[in-house]
Amino acid sequence: MSATSERRARAHGGARWWYALLALPFIGLLWLPLYAKKGPELFGFPFFYWYQFAWVIVAAALTIAVYRATRAER
Amino acid sequence: MTLLAAQIKEAHETDTTALVVFILLFLLVTAIGFVAVRWRAAKLTNLDEWGLGGRKFGTVVTWFLLGGDLYTAYTFVAVPALVFGAGAAGFFALPYTIIVYPLVFLWMPRLWSVCRANGYVTPADFVRGRYGSRTLPLLVALTGILATMPYIALQLVGIQVVLGALGVKGDWPLVIAFVILAAYTYQSGLRAPALIAVVKDALIYLTVIVAVVYIPSKVGGFDNIFSAAGQALPKKTPPGSLIPGTADAQVAYATLALGSALALFLYPHALTGVLSAKSAQVVRRNAAILPAYSFVLGLIALLGYMAIARGITPTNPNFAVPDLFLNVFPSWFVGVAFGAIAIGALVPAAVMSIASANLFTRNVWKEYLHREATPEEEAKVAKITSLVVKVGALLIIILAPVKYAIDFQLLGGVWIIQTLPAIIVGLYSRWFHRWALIAGWAVGMAFGTIMAASNSFKPVTSVLGTTVYTALSAFVLNLVVAVGLTLLLRAFGSRDVRDETRPQDFDELAEGRFQRQPEREPELRPA
Numbered sequence: 001m002s003a004t005s006e007r008r009a010r011a012h013g014g015a016r017w018w019y020a021l022l023a024l025p026f027i028g029l030l031w032l033p034l035y036a037k038k039g040p041e042l043f044g045f046p047f048f049y050w051y052q053f054a055w056v057i058v059a060a061a062l063t064i065a066v067y068r069a070t071r072a073e074r
Numbered sequence: 075m076t077l078l079a080a081q082i083k084e085a086h087e088t089d090t091t092a093l094v095v096f097i098l099l100f101l102l103v104t105a106i107g108f109v110a111v112r113w114r115a116a117k118l119t120n121l122d123e124w125g126l127g128g129r130k131f132g133t134v135v136t137w138f139l140l141g142g143d144l145y146t147a148y149t150f151v152a153v154p155a156l157v158f159g160a161g162a163a164g165f166f167a168l169p170y171t172i173i174v175y176p177l178v179f180l181w182m183p184r185l186w187s188v189c190r191a192n193g194y195v196t197p198a199d200f201v202r203g204r205y206g207s208r209t210l211p212l213l214v215a216l217t218g219i220l221a222t223m224p225y226i227a228l229q230l231v232g233i234q235v236v237l238g239a240l241g242v243k244g245d246w247p248l249v250i251a252f253v254i255l256a257a258y259t260y261q262s263g264l265r266a267p268a269l270i271a272v273v274k275d276a277l278i279y280l281t282v283i284v285a286v287v288y289i290p291s292k293v294g295g296f297d298n299i300f301s302a303a304g305q306a307l308p309k310k311t312p313p314g315s316l317i318p319g320t321a322d323a324q325v326a327y328a329t330l331a332l333g334s335a336l337a338l339f340l341y342p343h344a345l346t347g348v349l350s351a352k353s354a355q356v357v358r359r360n361a362a363i364l365p366a367y368s369f370v371l372g373l374i375a376l377l378g379y380m381a382i383a384r385g386i387t388p389t390n391p392n393f394a395v396p397d398l399f400l401n402v403f404p405s406w407f408v409g410v411a412f413g414a415i416a417i418g419a420l421v422p423a424a425v426m427s428i429a430s431a432n433l434f435t436r437n438v439w440k441e442y443l444h445r446e447a448t449p450e451e452e453a454k455v456a457k458i459t460s461l462v463v464k465v466g467a468l469l470i471i472i473l474a475p476v477k478y479a480i481d482f483q484l485l486g487g488v489w490i491i492q493t494l495p496a497i498i499v500g501l502y503s504r505w506f507h508r509w510a511l512i513a514g515w516a517v518g519m520a521f522g523t524i525m526a527a528s529n530s531f532k533p534v535t536s537v538l539g540t541t542v543y544t545a546l547s548a549f550v551l552n553l554v555v556a557v558g559l560t561l562l563l564r565a566f567g568s569r570d571v572r573d574e575t576r577p578q579d580f581d582e583l584a585e586g587r588f589q590r591q592p593e594r595e596p597e598l599r600p601a
Contacts, residue, residue, distance in 0.1 A: 046300055048162065057365075064362045
């Protein structure tokens, strides 16, 4: 085993499952029956619209979480 | 209603205040474009410096550059125009630009790492090294150039629309704008759009924040905006809707979002932005902070509904947002907003021409025409190619109807996704046989082009009883062919040729520690 793959195994070993979080935006946004509806409204936005805006923030937060969890050890 | 229409028509006459603000902003970015050559000065007679900014951009610059590069002027005009005309169907741009970033997070740091370790300037360079093929990288490069040309042309449409809305007539202002752009791109390379992107993005954020606070206050809040859109959309031809109701509409929406997300970071201009970052960590961080632009894009899409609520009736839906701005904003702010859109065209147009120039230089010129090309010659060829590409785009827009550029750009999406197996799958595995990849590419290109053309260039076509984004169905066919042929070729014992990349080259946590010396002998390894 090379030095690299050892490092990789250390960095990724327990952290690898974090990457699964990145699948959530795909499920949440590509399955339209989940959100192709009018209500409940929020600030005048139909559900269809505010739900997708909310995903921008959720997806970014998930990415940040995965980034932090899988960073190389310093 | 007639009164409003008359007002809008009147507004298309020259608005001096707006025009002056617009020209001042344009002069500002022109100055920045030329000064950029001194920023982090280096010898620009080297393709790495001219075409990738020396691979030195940090997190913030990369954020501005990629944001300025991906969210183009045409997007700002066309997305709300589509929402204005068709409703929810045009809103797929939001889920598309959300799901693209997890993909960027997974794929792009690997690509950055292997390109850095081996001195690759283009994705086709990587394909060449990985598969030891000369044909496959040529096809990847030509696909990239072909897909980019209409994209550059559409940036010009973005400028044309705002110039038209400002009451400027004729093609000459467009020609002047492009000549200036060509000049500073030639001189400063990727540094110019990187610096200008800061101004562009600041103006875009300013315009959008002002628009989404101010316009709803004039049309009775978002309640009214959505209910006006809900009433108006079904009466359009073809009828639109506020929510995608039918199963067909939902499948179209999801496949458009997925297919576009898969394709975006195969476009040469997107990859050029990624490769110019100074580390793989910069790329990873950007995947987390670029969604800020997606939020803004969603708000821009809603401008289409605001135009409906305001009773805007443009002759062409592309004018929905410019007309809305003319209708609600004071002249000086119209100048700022239109300046934002026009500058928003310059950044992507510059990066796209640089990216095409890099591809031509490395994968056509050096590979096929002049193998002994020195780094100086590479930089020179790339600079000249960037000029040729821009002139080509300008001619397309001036000589051909805009519809051709739009149809062509749609095909660009269908084409570019066909390079995914070679580039992205290649990051993880060398399982695919190079000839199987070539065959899959050819089938995907042909099938996608025929499907799109026979369906009058609508983005979706009927497949298996539902409507699917044409690019995605062509891509699936490409994969099936590539997998099938690989199995077949392996069964017949066809051997792979050498792979010059090493496993550690892909390690995104290594931060270039395995970088090789530029003038190395290719490493020969048994397949």
